[in-house]
Amino acid sequence: MASCKFNDDIIIxxxxxxxxxxxxxxxTALASMLSKKVKMSVPxxxxxxxxxxxTILGGEEEIVVGIYLYxxxxxxxxxxFVLDIKSAQNLLEMLLNxxxxxxxxxSISALSEVGNIVASSYVNSLSxxxxxxxxxxxxxxxxxxxxxxxxxxxxxxxxxxxxALFIETVFEEGAHSVKGNLFLLPDIYxxxxxxxxxGVL
Amino acid sequence: MKIVxxxxxxxxxxxxxxxxxxxxxxxxxxxxxxEKVNKVAGLAHAMLPSSKEITNNxxxxxFVDTAIELLVEKxxxxxxxxxxxxxxxxxxxxMFTFNTMNNVLKIGERNVMATKMKLKEMGxxxxxxxxxxxxGRTIELDSQNGSLLVKxxxxxxxxI
Numbered sequence: 001m002a003s004c005k006f007n008d009d010i011i012i013x014x015x016x017x018x019x020x021x022x023x024x025x026x027x028t029a030l031a032s033m034l035s036k037k038v039k040m041s042v043p044x045x046x047x048x049x050x051x052x053x054x055t056i057l058g059g060e061e062e063i064v065v066g067i068y069l070y071x072x073x074x075x076x077x078x079x080x081f082v083l084d085i086k087s088a089q090n091l092l093e094m095l096l097n098x099x100x101x102x103x104x105x106x107s108i109s110a111l112s113e114v115g116n117i118v119a120s121s122y123v124n125s126l127s128x129x130x131x132x133x134x135x136x137x138x139x140x141x142x143x144x145x146x147x148x149x150x151x152x153x154x155x156x157x158x159x160x161x162x163x164a165l166f167i168e169t170v171f172e173e174g175a176h177s178v179k180g181n182l183f184l185l186p187d188i189y190x191x192x193x194x195x196x197x198x199g200v201l
Numbered sequence: 202m203k204i205v206x207x208x209x210x211x212x213x214x215x216x217x218x219x220x221x222x223x224x225x226x227x228x229x230x231x232x233x234x235x236e237k238v239n240k241v242a243g244l245a246h247a248m249l250p251s252s253k254e255i256t257n258n259x260x261x262x263x264f265v266d267t268a269i270e271l272l273v274e275k276x277x278x279x280x281x282x283x284x285x286x287x288x289x290x291x292x293x294x295x296m297f298t299f300n301t302m303n304n305v306l307k308i309g310e311r312n313v314m315a316t317k318m319k320l321k322e323m324g325x326x327x328x329x330x331x332x333x334x335x336x337g338r339t340i341e342l343d344s345q346n347g348s349l350l351v352k353x354x355x356x357x358x359x360x361i
Contacts, residue, residue: 054209060225061339063354068297140297144354147209147225148337152296154209155228155248155308 010200016045018129019167019182022122027171029117034094036173044168053150056166057084057181060147065103067115067139068152071123074132075194077186079123080153081115082146083178090176103143112139118180122167130197156185204341210263212245214275217344226292226338228309230265230316233289233340234272234325235347241281242344243272249308250315265315269323288320289349289361290330291340298335309333329361 023043031038054060065088067081083091091114092100092107100107116139127134142149167182186194203219209229213221217240223231226246234243245268249255252264261267277283293313313332320327331338331351341350352358 054225066296070299137299140299142296142335144227144296145225145337145339147339148227148294149225149296151209151225151227151229151248151337 011195012045012047014195014198014200015165015184016043018126019043019045019122019169021125021129022182023118023167023169023171025121025125026118026169029121030114030171031173033117034173036094038171038173040169040171046166046168048166053154053166053183054146057082057146057150060145062146063143064146064149065111066142066144066149066152067112067119068142069116069119069139070137071134071186071190072137073135075126075130075134075186075190077184077190078153078156079119079136079185080183081118082149082181082183083111087178087180091178094173094176094178108141108143112141115139115141118182122182122184126194130194132193132197153183153185156187207244207246209246210248210260212243212247212262212268212272212275214241214243214272214279214281215344216241216279219344221342221344222340224339226340227294227296228292228312230293230309230312230332231291231338231340232265232269232272232316232320233291233342233349234269234276234286235289235342235344236276236281236285236287237347238282238285239280240344241276241279242342242347243276243281244340244342245269245272247312247316250311265312266319269316269319269325273323273325284324286325287328287347288325289342289347290316290320290327290332291338291349291351291361293332294334294336294338296335296337331359331361 027040065083089100207223221244223246232245247265247268252258252267261271293309339352
């Protein structure tokens with residue numbers, strides 16, 4: 001079995017491109033949902049040591065929103081969308097047209113749906129480019145300490161490597177800015193299949 | 202007061218005074234060991250139940266079984282007497298829920314079970330625990346008296 005380190009430039013470029021297309025699709029879906037113009041920056045794709053992950057999000061005790069979905073069929077694994085509290089509030093203001101102080105049932109459901117759209121858009125572009133059939137589960141959401149939420153993907157990755165693939169997308173609508181962080185966690189066999197499907201292995 | 206931070210898949214042992222802390226425990230398990238005669242404290246933040254299930258297992262602190270062994274070893278080096286060591290177990294929550302749960306998602310529960318088994322095997326008594334649930338925890342172990350502070354978001358703060 002090939003080692004699962006993402007140190008190959010070509011692999012990173014390909015994953016970056018998928019990140020680009022996936023984020024583009026996600027933003028298009030959001031814009032049509034909002035009937036508003038949404039701007040998006042070029043996503044940052046990074047390969048990071050899982051110990052550094054909470055630091056990126058402002059520390060282990062920072063409260064974040066995590067939306068988690070699992071993948072099956074040709075690719076097995078998980079995908080997680082993480083928002084800091086400010087981004088989650090901005091996103092809800094865009095969607096619901098009102099100031100959000102506390103996360104009630106409607107806001108939680110709206111956030112899950114956005115997580116669902118973002119993750120599915122990403123998975124769709126991955127599926128199209130690899131020719132692999134990938135289905136996505138319904139989303140599960142948690143609002144808690146970054147360390148605790150990220151322990152879930154970190155553990156998944158702990159089985160195969162000490163690194164994670166991390167995609168950061170910033171999008172804006174008017175004065176609202178939202179920074180979304182996406183973690184893709186295929187299992188080791190699926191990862192090899194994906195790279196093979198993409199023609200880089 | 203000296204505060205020593207234990208990260209994910211990490212472990213530390215200190216002799217009093219000082220506090221060992223680990224932030225944002227989710228499905229991972231926090232294993233706090235204490236030897237009160239010599240005031241030696243140890244804390245591990247382990248991610249996975251067993252080093253035997255996986256080939257990529259160089260980092261001993263990542264797995265419950267090897268982390269406990271290594272932590273006891275480190276505490277003994279700091280002057281602890283092994284048979285006086287007692288344990289407190291925290292974490293192992295399930296952050297996300299799905300209808301169909303596979304083993305990987307139940308990892309929190311499995312981490313706690315593995316911890317209890319390993320401690321029993323090594324003859325270390327568990328004197329208190331705060332495990333399970335669906336929320337994160339931050340813990341602080343005081344090496345002066347072995348008290349363990351558990352902090353959460355929306356689920357209170359307590360000393361166990």
